[in-house]
Amino acid sequence: MTPSRTRGATAAAATALAAVLAAAGCGSGTDGGRQGPATPSAPAATGTGPYPVPSDAAEAAPLPAGSGGGTPKGGVPRPDDVDQTDADAVSKGALTVMRTFDTAVDRGPSDAEARAASAGWLTHAYATSLSEHRSRSAPGAQWREWAGHRAYTTAALEKTEDAAKPADTDTDAWRQWAVTTTPRGRDGWTGEPATVPAYVHLTRKAAGEAWRVDDVLFQ
Template identity: 40%
Template structure:
């Protein structure tokens, strides 16, 4: 488990890389991860055929309550972890879909790190990452939410799923999300994500 304040640089699909037994697509952690709290959600993109398409099943950002730290953290993680070999060149494409929910510092971290490529096995099966998030109680010595700072913790289950019926073993991770905002009426933005 990643301790709050410790800067983990874990790759998501580096975790998936092990499960997919090809090369994974990498999920980045934040410059600084702090703990969080619990709920459940499922996202599974439907087939897409063009490179300009966006996976279906992703959160609708136009309907997102950006004053709800839990909703923002869940939407950001879903976007970051939903990689689709039919339309994405790599993990970076998924991260780019999440940038509206990230603060400027974390956007720069994402841009600097790049992303892993799509595993060949995924491409052969036109696979996507079927993502399920379950909110958890924040573990460890983490301060309570304030009007400008919040922490959330999620269990992430990712199942590589091919459009031809192929499935690989699910990959599991825990994500610690730190969110910040300027004032109590401003929207929450993700400022760090750490994974174990």
């Protein structure tokens, strides 16, 4: 697995953050949180979801160096496939790309993040952070098991609600999804699905412009 950043807030802190955003409309930059193939986890909406501090960088990002650059079996969505002014559609599309792996074309789980950055789903700041924190070690035992079946994953997303989620502004939005990843071998093997909650922060420069994902926390 790749590491997951644990930056966020409790319900009280997130409520305070929403008040600050409403009063000042500003924030500081963030690093990215990420995670590779997940261990099973319940997707319940807790009401205490962590939400990152906003960043004011909202442009699409270049492909991080060292990406495998392949296309997984079945393909993945691109920003042009969705309404980019819809935070739901952009967050769902980005998460689908980030959780779709293919051992036949990827050297490890982080290549999915590189695809998301290359396609333009992410802000430049977030893509740079992911690139800087990419694992240089070999993938773990789970990836090796998948590779033995030449497996790829499919990602199914269900939107969940969180009472602590700050209200959207013209330039910042937060979304929560339950993401179920299922490995499927080209030899007919199917692995155990794993479900994790994902908290997504999106930014854009102004109302009516395209959203970009500025942070993701998989729990």
